[in-house]
Amino acid sequence: MTIITEVPRPDSxxxxxxxxxxxxxxxxxMLLFSADNTRSNVMKLFNLxxxxxxxxxxxxxxxxxxxxxxIYGFAMPIAPAVITVTGPRGAMILGSVMxxxxxxxxxxxxxxxxxxxxxLSGVGGAFVWVGQGNFLVLNSEPTKHNVHVSLFxxxxxxxxxxxxxxxxxxxxxxSRLDFxxxxxxxxxxxxxGLGAVVAFSSLRPAKRNTPLTKAKETAFKAFxxxxxxxxxxxxxxLIIPFCFIGFQQxxxxxxxxxxxxxxxxxxxxxxxxxxxxxxxxGAGGTFGGTFHVIAPHLRxxxxxxxxxxxxYALQILALIxxxxxxxxxxxxxxxxxxxxxxxxxxxLACVCSFLMGMGDSFYNTQMYPLLASLHPQFSxxxxxxxxxxKSMAMAAFYFASIAVGLHYQAVLMIVVGFFAVLCFxxxxxxxxxxENNPVPQIVK
Numbered sequence: 001m002t003i004i005t006e007v008p009r010p011d012s013x014x015x016x017x018x019x020x021x022x023x024x025x026x027x028x029x030m031l032l033f034s035a036d037n038t039r040s041n042v043m044k045l046f047n048l049x050x051x052x053x054x055x056x057x058x059x060x061x062x063x064x065x066x067x068x069x070x071i072y073g074f075a076m077p078i079a080p081a082v083i084t085v086t087g088p089r090g091a092m093i094l095g096s097v098m099x100x101x102x103x104x105x106x107x108x109x110x111x112x113x114x115x116x117x118x119x120l121s122g123v124g125g126a127f128v129w130v131g132q133g134n135f136l137v138l139n140s141e142p143t144k145h146n147v148h149v150s151l152f153x154x155x156x157x158x159x160x161x162x163x164x165x166x167x168x169x170x171x172x173x174x175s176r177l178d179f180x181x182x183x184x185x186x187x188x189x190x191x192x193g194l195g196a197v198v199a200f201s202s203l204r205p206a207k208r209n210t211p212l213t214k215a216k217e218t219a220f221k222a223f224x225x226x227x228x229x230x231x232x233x234x235x236x237x238l239i240i241p242f243c244f245i246g247f248q249q250x251x252x253x254x255x256x257x258x259x260x261x262x263x264x265x266x267x268x269x270x271x272x273x274x275x276x277x278x279x280x281x282g283a284g285g286t287f288g289g290t291f292h293v294i295a296p297h298l299r300x301x302x303x304x305x306x307x308x309x310x311x312y313a314l315q316i317l318a319l320i321x322x323x324x325x326x327x328x329x330x331x332x333x334x335x336x337x338x339x340x341x342x343x344x345x346x347x348l349a350c351v352c353s354f355l356m357g358m359g360d361s362f363y364n365t366q367m368y369p370l371l372a373s374l375h376p377q378f379s380x381x382x383x384x385x386x387x388x389x390k391s392m393a394m395a396a397f398y399f400a401s402i403a404v405g406l407h408y409q410a411v412l413m414i415v416v417g418f419f420a421v422l423c424f425x426x427x428x429x430x431x432x433x434x435e436n437n438p439v440p441q442i443v444k
Contacts, residue, residue, distance in 0.1 A: 026155030032196035035189035038163030066398035071122025073391030079130035091131030098124025100193030133383025139206035154289030160282025167275035244420035246393025265344035284357025311362030
C-alpha cells in the first residue's frame with residue numbers, strides 16, 4: 001500500500017493563468033454591477049421621481065428590490081442544474097444578458113416593464129453568482145482560493161464606486177431626478193451591462209492542476225444534492241451568518257444611501273450625497289478586499305473567524321454612527337425629523353459608509369473560502385445555498401424597510417450579527433481542525 005501525502009504543485013505559468021482568469025471575471029462583474037449596484041442604491045429615489053412625473057407608475061423602490069431578491073433566491077436551487085448544462089461561463093453570459101435587458105426596460109418607465117425586468121434580473125443574478133462561485137473553485141488551487149476570492153472581491157467592489165461616481169456628477173446640483181437625468185443614468189448603466197456580456201463571452205475556461213473528484217451529474221441529481229446539503233449540520237449552523245450578511249448588504253447597498261438622500265438635515269446636498277456615500281462604501285470594500293490579497297505577501301497570517309469578528313466590530317461602529325446621525329423616519333421618505341446629533345454630519349455619513357463597506361468585504365472574503373473548504377467538490381451547490389439564504393434575508397429586509405424605522409434596523413443587525421459571529425466561528429473551527437488533521441488517502 002502507498003500513502004499519498006502530497007499533491008503535485010502547480011507551475012508558475014498555471015498560477016499566472018489562474019490569476020489572470022480571476023482578474024477577467026472580476027472585471028466582468030465590476031462592469032455588470034457598476035450598473036446594478038447604482039440602480040439598487042438609488043432605486044427608492046429613482047422610482048419616487050418617476051411617480052412624481054407619472055402618478056400611474058406605482059412601483060416602490062424597496063418593494064422592487066425585495067421582489068428582485070425573492071426571485072433571485074428561488075432561482076438559486078435550480079442554478080446548479082443549469083450549470084450542468086451551460087457550464088459556469090455559459091451561466092454568467094446568460095445571467096448578464098438577462099440583467100442587462102432589465103436595465104433597458106427601466107428606460108421605458110412603465111410599471112409592467114419594471115416588473116418584467118425584476119423577474120429577469122432576479123433569475124439572471126442567480127445564474128451569474130452561482131456561475132462565479134463555481135468558476136473560482138475550478139480556477140483555484142486549494143492554497144490559492146482565499147487569495148483569488150479576495151482579488152475578485154477587491155475588483156468587484158470597484159463597481160460600487162464606478163457607477164455611483166457617474167451618478168454623483170449626474171446628480172450635482174439637483175434636488176430631484178428629472179426625466180433627462182433618469183434617462184442618462186439608465187443608458188449609461190445599459191452600456192456597462194453590455195460591456196459585461198462581452199467580458200464574460202471572451203472568458204477562457206477554468207483549469208486547475210489538482211482536479212476535483214466529482215462524478216458527472218445530471219441536472220436532476222444536482223438539484224437533489226443541493227437540497228441534501230442544505231439539511232447538513234454545518235449549513236443549518238451557517239443560516240444565521242448567511243442571513244446576517246443579507247441584512248447587512250441590503251442596508252449598505254440599498255437602504256443607507258436612500259436614508260441619506262431623504263434626510264433634509266443635509267440641506268440641498270442630500271440628493272448628491274446619496275451616491276457619494278455609495279462610492280465610499282465601495283472604497284471600503286475595495287480596501288478590505290485588497291488587504292486580503294497583499295496579506296500573504298506581507299507574511300500576515302490570520303484565521304477566518306477572527307477576520308469575520310473584526311468585520312462585525314467595524315459594523316457596530318458604523319451602525320452606532322448611523323443611529324446618531326440619521327433620523328429614524330429617513331428610511332421612508334424625505335423628512336425634517338432631527339437626528340440625535342441635532343444636525344446630520346456629512347463626514348460621519350461618509351465614515352460610516354466606509355466602515356460598512358470594509359466590514360462587508362471582510363464577511364464575504366471569508367465566507368467563500370469557508371464554503372469551498374466545506375464541500376469543494378460541490379462548489380456550485382454550496383454557492384447556490386449561500387446565495388439562496390442570503391437573498392431571502394435581503395428580500396425580507398427590503399420588505400421590512402417599508403414599515404420598520406432606521407434605528408430599529410440598526411439594533412436588529414447588531415443583535416443578529418453577534419449570533420452570526422458565534423455560528424461562523426463554530427463551523428470554521430471544525431473545518432480548521434479537519435484541515436490540520438487530514439485523513440490520508442490509501443491506494444492499494
